[in-house]
Amino acid sequence: MRIVIVGGVAAGMSAASRARRFSKDAEIVVLDRGEWVSYGACGLPYVLGGDVDDFESLVARTPAQMRARGIGVHLNTEVTGIDAAARTLTVRDGAAGRTTTEPYDRLLIATGVSPVRPEWAVTDLGGVHVLKDIPDGQAIQASLEGAKRACIVGGGYIGLELAENFRARGLSVVMLEKGPDIAGRVLDHDFQRRVREVVEQQGVDVRCGTTVTGLTGRGGRVTGVQTDDGRVRADVVVVAVGVKPNVALAKAAGARIGKTGAVAVNARQETTVDGIYAAGDNTEATHRVTRRKAHIPLGLTANRMGRVAGVNMAGGDATFPGILGTGIFKVFELGVARTGLTQADADALGLKAHSVDVSSTDHASYYADARPIHVRLTAERGTGRLLGTQIVAHNHHSAKRVDVVAAFLQQRATVQDLFDSDLSYAPPFSSVWDVLLVAADRLHRELRAG
């Protein structure tokens, strides 16, 4: 049994480790087109600001460590073709400059996503970056030497994490967002201002509704960003306007691509092609609230998919439980989190949903360092079923309460169930009636009142 895994970061390495644990005999080979495998990509922004010491710290296991565990790791190795009938791959070894044919019995496509690069961002100018992998991070790090002005294009969570870390280095930061507000894919529109307020207080010049049209440069280096509302001077530009799943290999193999644009799989992470699995950011999943397919690339999801694929490729039987789209990020003092559906998500799906907004302090208001926490809680009218929550917390760690709602969503519980929950209380940790309970109480009453 030869298991070949294409892509050696979250999903790929989880699959390799799990397959190795499950099967003593299988040959397991990981092919990655880059030079780094098995690292925590979510930590990249923090190396730039200093909360993570260096890029090496992000590496969970080196190729040597993987090999010692009986997992073959080939870097600089790109899969350029596939013959799914013959179960062979065409593989180009970048270092040796050689192309070979590799057989497989089970193949995992864990090729992740690529950052979207608008046409204006395809450039030879130095100082223009995306942030997806360690080489991207290293390139930004190098560009930051002596830089004073950063321009971040895109107000999603990666852009916001970068803004915090650039400010930590003392740079001036302009954030350009095409849409009406920042954090637009995470929070409902009218809940986003709570994030924007803090980001602006921290000195980030946020310009929403602004479209980038081009770049300016001198001597091969970027000097600014042209927008429909004038030019923004910048020594460093990072483009963080979204990602697209890397599905070329899956397509070439004849695997079905879902309506979400990501690779379609069953609960065993099998694609529609026999012997070929997919896992990670390039793969869609079933959303446990909507029971529809969704493409929400996140770290735990990728690792879990990889784990399931690894077990199954090695002859076991594991199933992926689905996702709730639970996400969290830190931006300056804020923790921002959501799980399940926003009100806008529910509206778009035609669900009859109702939301309440509650503001409180994260712990007893009389105890030191109590800070505001804002919660939006959403449920279905009629049934009272919980649909989702959004949290903005000024003690960032308090946004982790989102997991309590995720636990209830998973069980398809009601607002009453959440209100009935016996949550922990002591003054340094929460109010007697935690903000989640206050929100559940209010939502329950408003749902009953119609």
Added chain:
Amino acid sequence: MRIVIVGGVAAGMSAASRARRFSKDAEIVVLDRGEWVSYGACGLPYVLGGDVDDFESLVARTPAQMRARGIGVHLNTEVTGIDAAARTLTVRDGAAGRTTTEPYDRLLIATGVSPVRPEWAVTDLGGVHVLKDIPDGQAIQASLEGAKRACIVGGGYIGLELAENFRARGLSVVMLEKGPDIAGRVLDHDFQRRVREVVEQQGVDVRCGTTVTGLTGRGGRVTGVQTDDGRVRADVVVVAVGVKPNVALAKAAGARIGKTGAVAVNARQETTVDGIYAAGDNTEATHRVTRRKAHIPLGLTANRMGRVAGVNMAGGDATFPGILGTGIFKVFELGVARTGLTQADADALGLKAHSVDVSSTDHASYYADARPIHVRLTAERGTGRLLGTQIVAHNHHSAKRVDVVAAFLQQRATVQDLFDSDLSYAPPFSSVWDVLLVAADRLHRELRAG
């Protein structure tokens, strides 16, 4: 309709507020034998250490504010007798020195608990205290003036909270505990050392297996504590060896007292006597894991019971959902939490339970300020049903993860359900595989292996 509430702290005031909201017409009267009502008793230790500014800060609503909402509040007023057939109370007004008879249509007994005072602690010596209410806190505050040596008798959570706050004031602290370890009612024995280590590192002289036999004093002030292992010098002694429910009034009314020693009620908080309700620390509840009666006096439980009683006394229909015994406390840098059953609890109930211990960091180990977190997770063999968890976290706020397990316990979920949960992840908040997921994975495997 005349609603009389005996006891004006957590349960009593929740009941009064809720009854007022529910009924515009009822007359609502709160009788309290003390001078303070509607305050957060859980905050008392923190006034002593300075994390709470003063005792007044603990007050949620003053009697004047309650009266403005149409709730009569009578301080210094003790109920000395009851005629349940006639629905009257004998009431002594301490200020006026007068005894009257008060009628009621609905009566709530929310008389709370009293600290246990061993025989040796019944003394006229100054400097010997318990900590239950604001006057107790004020008396300790006064004793601390010029004090250098504190002795805390009892290693439960109140004793531990006091130890932190006394150390914050620079006092030397000796903690005497009769049992084999501290935090004995919260954590399994072999899990407690993690707490003890930190408490000792912070300079508290912890002496377990030590029985107090008496006090020494001079000039009317305490000078030390006599034990079976010698004398401990002390200017201030706080006795925190447990509480007992105040059930005298309920007994006098003919209400059934449960095997737990607390007042027995149904889910509507009704005692066995018509028209008489009980709520709060004096009242037992159904444990949602064991489905047996339990007496675990905690702040949220008291408030929730009061709320249910308040609605029902005012003619509504509310039910108390039961408890999980979810508790949390801070001691120095540690957050210590538990929900559901410990391994020892499960063993005592004859359940076939199995536990795993997992240690990790509370957030990504490469991100700044990652600190250890230790989790014990317990489930039932055969069914895989979750029974409980215990958490000791060095970033104290991370112990709040206990609520995720509480949410699953409430739904009678399995270890697999917990493992399948889509928890939030970003490096400043957790590891990709949060310690709860790692624990669930390991427990699931060990249960399957038998």
